[in-house]
Amino acid sequence: MIAQILFIALSTVAGYFFIKNLGKIRRNILLGRDIDLSDNKALRWKTMLKVAFGQTKMAARPIPFILHFIVYAGFILINIEVLEILIDGIFGTHRALSFLGGIYDAAIGFFEILAFGVLVACIFFLSRRYILKLARFQSPELKGFANQDAATILFVEIILMAALLKMNAADQILQSRGADHYHLAGSFPISSWLVVPIFEGLNLSDSMLILIEKAAWWFHIIGIFLFMNYLPFSKHFHVILAFPNTYYSNLKAKGELNNMASVTQEVKLMLDPSATAPEGYQAPTSFGVKDVTDLTWKNLMDAYSCTECGRCTSSCPQNQTGKLLSPRKIMMDTRDRLEEVGKNIDANSGTFVADNKTLHSYISEEELWACNTCNACVEACPININPMEIIVEMRRYKVMEESAAPASINSMFSNMENNQAPWQFSPMDRANWTQELNS
Numbered sequence: 528m529i530a531q532i533l534f535i536a537l538s539t540v541a542g543y544f545f546i547k548n549l550g551k552i553r554r555n556i557l558l559g560r561d562i563d564l565s566d567n568k569a570l571r572w573k574t575m576l577k578v579a580f581g582q583t584k585m586a587a588r589p590i591p592f593i594l595h596f597i598v599y600a601g602f603i604l605i606n607i608e609v610l611e612i613l614i615d616g617i618f619g620t621h622r623a624l625s626f627l628g629g630i631y632d633a634a635i636g637f638f639e640i641l642a643f644g645v646l647v648a649c650i651f652f653l654s655r656r657y658i659l660k661l662a663r664f665q666s667p668e669l670k671g672f673a674n675q676d677a678a679t680i681l682f683v684e685i686i687l688m689a690a691l692l693k694m695n696a697a698d699q700i701l702q703s704r705g706a707d708h709y710h711l712a713g714s715f716p717i718s719s720w721l722v723v724p725i726f727e728g729l730n731l732s733d734s735m736l737i738l739i740e741k742a743a744w745w746f747h748i749i750g751i752f753l754f755m756n757y758l759p760f761s762k763h764f765h766v767i768l769a770f771p772n773t774y775y776s777n778l779k780a781k782g783e784l785n786n787m788a789s790v791t792q793e794v795k796l797m798l799d800p801s802a803t804a805p806e807g808y809q810a811p812t813s814f815g816v817k818d819v820t821d822l823t824w825k826n827l828m829d830a831y832s833c834t835e836c837g838r839c840t841s842s843c844p845q846n847q848t849g850k851l852l853s854p855r856k857i858m859m860d861t862r863d864r865l866e867e868v869g870k871n872i873d874a875n876s877g878t879f880v881a882d883n884k885t886l887h888s889y890i891s892e893e894e895l896w897a898c899n900t901c902n903a904c905v906e907a908c909p910i911n912i913n914p915m916e917i918i919v920e921m922r923r924y925k926v927m928e929e930s931a932a933p934a935s936i937n938s939m940f941s942n943m944e945n946n947q948a949p950w951q952f953s954p955m956d957r958a959n960w961t962q963e964l965n966s
């Protein structure tokens with residue numbers, strides 16, 4: 528009974544904090560500008576199923592794709608077992624779903640195989656990051672928390688899967704000995720091969736096995752509660768946000784830039800004296816993006832969804848040629864600034880108090896102007912994140928609000944204004960080349 532009360536209290540506290548932190552992330556995302564992405568629902572569902580559920584964009588790199596798919600399937604499917612753990616924890620039962628008979632046995636066996644796959648995949652991911660030192664995991668933006676975060680997630684997954692296998696091994700020995708409470712249930716293809724021989728070699732008593740089984744059970748469930756509450760602070764939050772984020776993907780043609788409807792409208796009103804503004808039209812008060820609140824909620828959702836995998840950065844031609852630009856850093860900076868704004872709002876009773884910082888305090892002009900808008904980062908991203916859009920909007924702010932473009936671009940702008948072309952030639956000279964044809 529005490530164990531049941533403790534379990535209910537723990538799950539209530541874990542659930543409370545998880546929902547509270549989800550609420551904060553939702554609030555932060557909604558600090559962004561509104562954008563209507565409610566169109567074309569059928570295509571949106573299809574994109575989500577293909578890109579998030581089917582992980583089709585991961586397939587460009589087959590080995591990580593297969594291993595990531597195992598971890599992802601493990602995360603989704605093994606957590607079905609948590610349902611049983613919750614029932615057992617609340618009602619004090621043991622393997623409450625075992626009444627499903629053969630289906631249950633097959634499911635437990637499958638979960639064991641999957642758990643072993645997750646364990647192997649996580650060891651591979653750790654080696655790739657810390658032993659093979661893959662270039663895309665050595666970028667400066669991954670120093671500090673980002674690096675610790677990746678290691679923590681992989682270690683926790685290994686420990687959780689090991690606890691599951693240990694729990695099953697102790698359980699099946701107790702079942703075979705006909706111990707009280709441990710009725711025959713489940714099939715254990717991995718733990719019977721990997722862990723049972725160790726326990727049997729140690730000649731453990733029933734009471735010791737019960738202690739191991741209970742300890743592993745509690746360790747597993749407390750680990751899941753802690754992991755669940757760590758998620759909102761980690762890049763691993765993509766396991767949740769990848770789905771809505773791909774649903775709200777940009778469905779426009781690849782590389783199509785938003786042409787700033789507000790500017791088009793203003794120009795129309797200026798050039799055509801008879802033009803009237805659409806009903807409810809409000810003249811823009813600023814152009815481009817100064818801070819995270821000028822981005823759309825979708826840009827902000829992108830920032831929280833980023834897995835920090837670096838596929839964008841490793842595909843970026845500017846990064847490859849040694850420029851300062853890393854599209855992954857753009858996403859990480861956006862999330863860091865958004866978190867900072869959110870904390871500011873929390874600390875000031877729901878109102879943002881100016882802190883003399885903006886998104887431009889995180890992302891330098893050198894990074895912004897290094898981008899050639901090639902769209903490679905967007906193409907490479909496994910969950911359809913768009914770092915380029917943030918870069919373009921921040922550049923628009925620099926140009927239109929601060930007149931702070933690099934000299935080469937400023938001269939192109941004045942040529943466009945004076946010569947109606949990017950070059951420094953008078954429009955009167957445009958046809959000069961035809962004179963050579965006559966001679």
Ligand code: SF4
Nearest residue numbers: 843898899901902904
């Ligand atoms: S759009 Fe910009 S950031 Fe993205 S890959 Fe191309 S150059 Fe890099």
Ligand code: SF4
Nearest residue numbers: 833834836837839908
């Ligand atoms: S933006 Fe996409 S590709 Fe780039 S690090 Fe984030 S998840 Fe990976």
